[in-house]
Ligand code: XUL
């Protein structure tokens with residue numbers, strides 16, 4: 270099989286002093302951090318769609334990338350196989366353990382649904398052979414129920430139940446493919462599950478449909494013995510003007526409302542967090558604190574514009590704060606860091622894909638070291654513990670235990686037994702601690 274990335278040798282850890290651009294300076298898979306190998310803490314995945322299916326097009330211009338499997342007139346299965354060959358060559362040279370895919374990334378659409386399904390089955394077998402040969406594992410699979418015109422008005426939230434049924438059929442097959450490839454999670458991103466205008470939309474009805482769909486997914490997962498975690502990926506808008514899975518808190522409320530807590534968790538994407546007006550740190554902290562954290566789509570936005578630019582992560586500060594929340598809670602279970610990242614349209618050399626991933630992976634590795642240092646130092650946790658110490662005292666326990674009511678508290682305040690003094694939140698001091706740790710964590 271001809272190599273697609275013939276000029277690139279497998280990427281190795283060479284340490285911070287290496288002169289090589291195609292080497293890891295920090296990501297050392299075997300280094301033990303917080304009790305686990307770095308590779309097992311970070312659980313890094315390459316995404317099939319941006320890295321291999323997307324041609325480098327934007328809404329104003331055609332594809333710029335050298336991706337011969339996208340050329341006109343190719344036999345679709347041959348092209349899909351060449352794409353898979355290049356993808357698995359890339360993943361194994363990069364030396365990361367996982368990949369993620371949508372059904373349509375892996376295999377071409379046929380003229381009928383039955384043909385599309387047969388194509389998927391054939392390409393899943395092909396991917397399985399590559400996975401075996403390279404030792405690559407599947408972090409998650411998903412279905413693209415947002416690109417085809419039939420989904421323009423939504424998939425499960427479509428006003429037409431036939432579209433719901435079509436999406437259900439497609440998702441069922443994508444879950445089967447994920448199960449067959451040993452996927453550790455299955456993701457649902459609702460790119461069209463929202464509205465363009467309220468003038469034609471029944472939000473309550475669409476919500477009920479979406480919940481019904483998710484219950485069907487949960488039931489199916491259980492019926493086939495798929496043990497992977499189901500994940501919802503929040504995003505506030507784009508492509509639709511408003512998406513129902515707006516952010517982690519909105520998804521959490523939805524799960525509570527429809528009795529789905531414990532069945533679905535969140536896949537948090539950095540650039541989706543910032544699009545929703547939050548920080549990535551906020552979204553991770555919210556989901557960890559509320560028991561819905563699942564996995565991460567690692568990338569970054571551009572603060573100069575307000576859309577989903579999906580750039581490679583390069584801010585150790587941004588990543589470290591989120592990494593701290595993930596690691597202090599014990600790290601990933603089935604989740605990991607999927608590189609839902611796109612090269613810039615001008616990055617058309619074959620090795621650009623390596624440079625993007627190497628920088629992003631070193632950023633994650635460095636952030637993990639910062640998180641380790643913050644956890645081992647313990648100052649941040651101690652400051653939080655001290656701030657909430659009153660809640661472990663008598664008054665705190667009475668309030669939370671429900672043994673006092675408003676009149677009882679009013680009586681004590683009136684008697685002068687309760688007279689709180691404001692306490693410093695120590696924000697600047699804690700910010701300095703973070704900076705000191707970022708500056709010191711170099712080796
Ligand atoms: C879109 C996005 C998707 C999901 C999977 O913004 O992030 O690629 O990750 O459908």
Ligand code: CO
Nearest residue numbers: 502538566609
């Ligand atoms: Co994503």
